[in-house]
Amino acid sequence: MEKKAFMVNMIQSELEDAVGVDNVSMDPAEMFTYGVDYFWISRMWVDKGLEPPKPEFIVRPKDAKEVSKVLKIANYYKLPVHTWGGGSGSQGSALPMTGGIILDVKRMNRILDYSEVSRTITAESGAIFQHVEWYANERGYSIMHIPSCLTCGTVGGALAHRGIGIMSTKYGKIDDQCISLEVVLPNGDIINTLPVPKHAAGPDLQQIFIGSEGTLGVITKAVFKLVEIPECRKFRAFLFKDFSDGLAACREIVQKIKPSIIRLFDEAETVSIIKKVIGMERKGSFMNLAVEGLEEIVDIEMRYIFEVCSKYGGEDMGAEYGEKWYENRITFFYPGHIMNNPQMFGTMDTVATFDNIEKIYWAMKHAVEDNFEGVKFIAHCSHWYDWGTMIYDRFIVDNPPEDPEEAIRLHNQIWNEGVRAAMENGGVINDHHGIGLKLSRLMKEQYGPAMQVLEGLKKSLDPNGIMNPYKLGL
Amino acid sequence: MFTEKAIKNADACRFCWMCRHVCPVGLVTGKEINNARPKGLLVSMEPRGIPLDEYGMGTMYECCLCKACTNDCVTGYDPPVYILEARTKAVVEDSLPKNVRKVLDRALEGSMYQDSPDEKLTVRIKELPEKAEVLFFIGEIGRRSGSKVAQAYMDLLEKAKINYTSLTDEPTSGAQLGELMGHVEDVRNRASFCMERLSGIGAKTVVVLDPTDCAFFKHECAEWGILPNLEFVTATEYMWNLIKDAKIVPGKKEFSATYHDPCRLARDLEETEPARKIMEAMGIKLKEMFLNRKLTKCCGGALLHQNYPEMSKTVTEGRWGDVSWAGEKMLVTACPACAVHFQDTVPKGMESEDLFILLNSVC
Secondary structure (H helix, E strand, O other): OOOOOOHHHHHHHHHHHHHOHHHEEOOHHHHHHOOOOOOHHHHHHHHOOOOOOOOOEEEOOOOHHHHHHHHHHHHHHOOOEEEEOOOOOOOOOOOOOOOOEEEEHHHOOOEEEEEOOOOEEEEEOOOEHHHHHHHHHHOOEEOOOOOOOOOOOEHHHHHHOOOOOOOHHHHOOHHHHEEEEEEEOOOOOEEEOOOOOOOOOOOOHHHHHOOOOOOOOEEEEEEEEOEEOOOEEEEEEEEEOOHHHHHHHHHHHHOOOOOOEEEEEOHHHHHHHHHHHHOOOOOOEEEEEEEEEOHHHHHHHHHHHHHHHHHOOOEEEEOHHHHHHHHOOOHHHOOOOOOOOOOEEEEOOEEEEHHHHHHHHHHHHHHHHHHOOOOEEEEEEOOEOOOEEEEEEEEEEOOOOOOHHHHHHHHHHHHHHHHHHHHHOOOOOOOOOOOOOOOHHHHHHHHHHHHHHHHHHHHHHOOOOOEOOOOOOO | OOOHHHHHHHHHHOOOOOOHHHOHHHHHHOOOOOOHHHHHHHHHOHHHOOOOOHHHHHHOOOOOOOOHHHHHOOOOOOHHHHHHHHHHHHHHOOOOOHHHHHHHHHHHHOOOOOOOOOHHHHHHHHOOOOOOOEEEEOOOOOOOOOHHHHHHHHHHHHHOOOOEEOOOOOOOOOHHHHHHHOOOHHHHHHHHHHHHHHHOOOOOEEEEOOHHHHHHHHHHHHHHOOOOOOEEEEHHHHHHHHHHOOOOOOOOOOOEEEEEOOHHHHHHOOOOHHHHHHHHHOOOEEOOOOOOHHHOOOOOOHHHHHHOHHHHHHHHHHHHHHHHHOOOOEEEEOOHHHHHHHHHOOOOOOEEEEHHHHHHHOO
């Protein structure tokens, strides 16, 4: 429905009444900046001097009550609502592709509660994750959610896309670390999931909202479990002849013990990124890991690791490279180190059982390299489970087409080929970056008839379809 | 309009969010525009055919220029480079927000502050000798709302029997004018005039009370080649040296407190320890607060306080939150601007005091 004349101002007044005059903006400069997140197409678009997608209103609520008021207004006027935390997502999930409202949650940034007895911490969804970590660290604890976006991503963002950190092999993903949520439903109702994640009270409500990317409601608060900062953390690195040997070694390790970090890089990534950032100049498949906890146990686990790596021909590279990787774990993501425009790139992370993962690696590698001339493919495995692992595989196009439409076409074709290669071999559409706008079109292929479950939820909770349209295939 | 250096920094920052967690303004306003990335994005669009407009230029003033972002960047990028150039553009194109225009007009007239220098301080300075070995450079805020800090420091110099003077007609350094309009010719001229005045006193040492002025002297003035052959030293370092030399013997003030590192002192001048040593000499038990030393958060910024007083106050209140987090009720700082901002926003049940006022009270 078109808004004529001063209708925009009428809505603006209503929003200002809900959250305060200072917390509603239609400033053109501010609106411009919400049109770019970490999604490559959004970056390419502005890099070429094109106008990004812009919201009609920027709204900054301070708590769940204000979020509720905003959603009620949005429903009445049928205004799309796009929730924005840190804006550091790579899938375009927060982009205001349909105008409407950007709901910026960063005013909701308080740490609300901390329990030494239960080892929990409660924070609002707009809190930068680093700040929550620092608070916990001061008291001798950690959530152990340490992603590369730790210093810029919000609590809500991590939950909304079902994120992961480098320590996940030991401490789990964000969905394992979260105990309960407060969510504002699209109709403005404020709900809480059950106070504990383990129960026999029906399906897990929490898991419906974690990973929902703002399509089913707005997460406003979360409770996380805390773990003690370990007595010690020991690093080691190994070099395998090839990715296959490395994969076998890592599987054997994780099926018996749980390193906090275990990262296996294929040769392409070993001779490029690893060489660049930590200076290791060898061919083969580099692996670094960390084991942590009580020192006695760490030493036993490290002995086991040595045995397994030796069995698969892994050369001990000492502790130095592992430590250096850890010190530089965030450095990788600063300008000058990270891939940047005009390169085209994407991370086609997928996850599968050990039966399928090596097959998937080669299928994706061939899908990209055989079908797209000059496109590089690098990969590493960084998050491990008893049953399988994920591949953090990236494609890089050094000289993408100049024309933006052609660039988008190529970008999406590469994604289609890569992700379908994964899905056809038992992998899933994405491991931990989410779906967003980027992969929305592939959700029905992933889920098949099961998609109706998600669609049914969406239809029931958001009958006006205002919550983050075009994202998550919903 | 933007230099190659500014665009290089803007291009680096435009898609990077990594320093978001240390921006004192963004953390309290919750506004996406209040951190380095979106400002870099807007500037980076200029060579790409979307020039920075009045709205974009206006947002550039919502920044303390505290360099928390610069300090955080592991690859050495420097957002203030393009923010300052954007401010220059705003001045050249007469696209300043109205409130900023008023502040700039005042600064061009003489000082960005509306109030006049403190009478008592002015009278006291007139009684000082015309020439001396040590010149005490007080700065704009030290002569006005921060005059108690200046007076305390002068008391200490006299207790240490230092042969010092200060300028009755002390010119502004040019630091604040530079932050308003970028480091352009007008600012250089203002700074040159200031340097000439300082050179004419016959002093060998210039003790600078306000870290913003001292950083400006040591960086911008040095780069322009207009720094005279004088020793420029921060008030904290000079005072610590007096204590070391037993010219000042502090009594004990045994209580616990937390300390706020002034951002210009900690980051621009890379000085964090003299203030701590002074506190130790006084017997103050220091509990470090969240984000200290080079990670310090800005107190609200002297210029931001003039341009956007409410925003500045919110930033200061954010820092008070860090004092609570440290579990302390007493906050000490060593900069006249910080002292004024914290005093003006002190929450109930808490206290804030300037380091030199405290030291003077026990000497």
